[in-house]
Amino acid sequence: MTASPVLELRDLHKVFPLRGTFGRVRGEVRAVDGVSLSIPKGQVYGLAGESGSGKSTIARMIMGLTRPTGGDILLDGVSILGRQASLAHRRKVQMVFQNPGASLNPRRTVGQSIRVPLDAHGFPGNRQRRVAALLEMVQLPRHFAERYPHELSGGQKQRVAIARALAVEPRLLVLDEPTSALDVSVQARIIELLEDLGGELGLTYLFISHDLSLMRNFAQTVGVLYRGRIVETGAVAQVFGAPQHDYTRLLLASVPVISAEEEAMRPAIPLINGEIPTAEDLLALRQQARSKERQA
Ligand SMILES: Nc1ncnc2c1ncn2[C@@H]1O[C@H](COP(=O)(O)OP(=O)(O)O)[C@@H](O)[C@H]1O
Ligand SMILES: [Mg+2]
Numbered sequence: 653m654t655a656s657p658v659l660e661l662r663d664l665h666k667v668f669p670l671r672g673t674f675g676r677v678r679g680e681v682r683a684v685d686g687v688s689l690s691i692p693k694g695q696v697y698g699l700a701g702e703s704g705s706g707k708s709t710i711a712r713m714i715m716g717l718t719r720p721t722g723g724d725i726l727l728d729g730v731s732i733l734g735r736q737a738s739l740a741h742r743r744k745v746q747m748v749f750q751n752p753g754a755s756l757n758p759r760r761t762v763g764q765s766i767r768v769p770l771d772a773h774g775f776p777g778n779r780q781r782r783v784a785a786l787l788e789m790v791q792l793p794r795h796f797a798e799r800y801p802h803e804l805s806g807g808q809k810q811r812v813a814i815a816r817a818l819a820v821e822p823r824l825l826v827l828d829e830p831t832s833a834l835d836v837s838v839q840a841r842i843i844e845l846l847e848d849l850g851g852e853l854g855l856t857y858l859f860i861s862h863d864l865s866l867m868r869n870f871a872q873t874v875g876v877l878y879r880g881r882i883v884e885t886g887a888v889a890q891v892f893g894a895p896q897h898d899y900t901r902l903l904l905a906s907v908p909v910i911s912a913e914e915e916a917m918r919p920a921i922p923l924i925n926g927e928i929p930t931a932e933d934l935l936a937l938r939q940q941a942r943s944k945e946r947q948a
Contacts, residue, residue: 656729657690658824658856659697659714659745664688665722666709666880683709685880686723691824691873696850696857698871698888700864700903706880707860711828714858715747727824743773746817750829752809756801762787763797766816773820786815790845807838811845818849828860843870864904868892876900 666684669677684706691697701707712718714725716732725732727744746769749755756765763783770779784794790811801809810830817825827846831839843866850857861867867874868888875885876899884897895901 655693656726658693658728659858660690660726660729661687661710661714661723662726663723664710664713664720664725666706666713666718667721682880684713684720687877687880687882688723689875689882689885691856691858693823693856694850694854695873696859696871698867698874699858699860699877700862700867700874701877702862702903705877707877708828710877711747711826711858711860714745714826716742739773743820744822745824745826746820746822747826747828748810748813748817748830751833752806752813753801753833755813756809758801760800761797762799762801762804762812765801765812766797766819769816769819775820782819786819789818789849790815805838806834807842810834810842814842814845814849818853821853822855824856824858826858826860829862830859831866832861832863839866846870862903864892876903 664684664687665682668681668683670679670681672678687706687710689697689699699707699710709718713720714732720733727741730741732741732745756762760768763780766783766786767779769775770782775782780797783797787794787796792808792811792815796804796808796812801812804812814830825846830846831842834842846857847870849855857871859867859871871888873886874888874891875882876891876897877883878897878899884891884895884900891900892904895904
């Protein structure tokens with residue numbers, strides 16, 4: 653018998669009502685539109701896609717922060733959507749968010765922040781020792797337990813966020829653009845850390861990013877998400893070496909984002925008549941923008 657995958661998404665859907673002025677429902681957004689994937693133990697699955705493609709909505713559903721409108725989510729073969737889904741089961745999946753500044757409480761010391769999930773899940777053992785061990789795991793000195801987030805660099809904050817996620821010994825880490833707010837040199841070191849921890853602790857990762865150069869080095873399998881659907885999936889070398897879908901080629905062709913400032917300046921996908929544009933629309937828009945740049 654083969655073991656269940658650590659994570660399995662089955663035909664997952666999320667539809668948001670689209671509200672106009674006065675909160676009237678004007679339509680719906682199919683943010684996630686029938687996504688299926690599975691991640692075996694110890695593997696890194698890279699979920700790629702532009703802003704607005706549905707990546708964070710998938711992450712939030714896996715974390716139980718928003719409820720799917722259809723489909724199922726299984727952890728180690730057990731649905732997390734059923735009423736019997738326990739706190740013990742919830743503990744198995746933890747998340748690292750894009751912005752380490754916003755995900756750490758500024759009024760808590762590093763040690764206090766790392767202790768929160770330990771207390772929430774009633775984790776046994778000496779707290780101080782556990783915090784010191786976790787800081788060591790993410791290669792920070794133990795005296796950092798007394799520091800406040802504002803005393804830390806972006807990379808150090810993200811290491812604390814990783815330590816906090818690891819505190820309750822999860823099986824799966826959902827990484828939602830974990831390095832896109834960081835400088836390039838820091839990004840690579842955080843990825844290295846995640847790789848080392850994955851090997852040591854036997855972790856499984858869902859790595860969400862629009863940065864395909866990072867994904868290429870980190871993930872074994874990729875899924876390319878486009879308008880809430882996985883349009884292409886396979887081994888990293890196969891998808892990146894010979895992309896089959898226009899949209900994958902488009903993603904591969906885009907200039908890598910190098911800083912938080914640039915990321916903030918990147919336009920979101922423009923809506924065409926209130927619809928998310930097709931890959932062909934996007935290609936046309938990009939070509940227009942490029943020829944304008946050339947003329948300027
Ligand atoms: N709470 C919400 N209410 C309405 N629409 C939402 C909500 N959250 C996300 N969306 C929409 O769902 C789509 C996917 O968003 P998201 O999952 O955040 O994409 P990504 O993380 O890939 O940038 C977008 O069109 C977004 O505007
Ligand atoms: Mg997102």
